[in-house]
Amino acid sequence: LPNLGLALIIFVAARIISIWAARVLRRTLQSRGHDQELIVLVQLIARWGILAIGFVWALEQIAPGRFGTLLAGLGVAGFTIGFALQDVAKNFIAGLLILLLQPFRIGDGIEIGDVSGEVLAINLRSTEIRAVDGRYVIIPNADVFSSTIINYTRTPRRRIAIPIGVSYDSDLDR
Numbered sequence: 001l002p003n004l005g006l007a008l009i010i011f012v013a014a015r016i017i018s019i020w021a022a023r024v025l026r027r028t029l030q031s032r033g034h035d036q037e038l039i040v041l042v043q044l045i046a047r048w049g050i051l052a053i054g055f056v057w058a059l060e061q062i063a064p065g066r067f068g069t070l071l072a073g074l075g076v077a078g079f080t081i082g083f084a085l086q087d088v089a090k091n092f093i094a095g096l097l098i099l100l101l102q103p104f105r106i107g108d109g110i111e112i113g114d115v116s117g118e119v120l121a122i123n124l125r126s127t128e129i130r131a132v133d134g135r136y137v138i139i140p141n142a143d144v145f146s147s148t149i150i151n152y153t154r155t156p157r158r159r160i161a162i163p164i165g166v167s168y169d170s171d172l173d174r
Helices: 002-031 036-062 066-084 086-101 141-146
Strands: 109-112 115-122 126-131 136-140 149-151
Touching (some): 126 141
Antiparallel strands (some): 126 136
């Protein structure tokens, strides 16, 4: 019975801490001007992560030593699934980093690799661009994050070099 009470206290404390952490994250990210979608995503990840840790810790108090084996099995399963889904995970993490660092926003004119155009959407898996020639291009976020990004919208003035050929026998003063 004392272990059950301690488990209940741990779970309630984890719930309170998760709510508090979500509020702190919301205020911090809003003050820095991040997108609402990113704020909600970070809040959910923080809340569920803290709740999961609290839940496992509470279960460990009820039956000490029995959940260690279960967690080890879940770890092996998680490793296997993670290895199988590494491309999806790579794009997801790159999408989070793009949303956090914000090298570009929706509506910006950018160039990524050999694609240049206007950003239509930034998702967790990919970035959608309307290319200059009218093509609709979806680029995986892992490729976006590992490529050089040129953001033309953030630069109000640009210099364009236009090479002009002049024959050798031309009058240069004229």
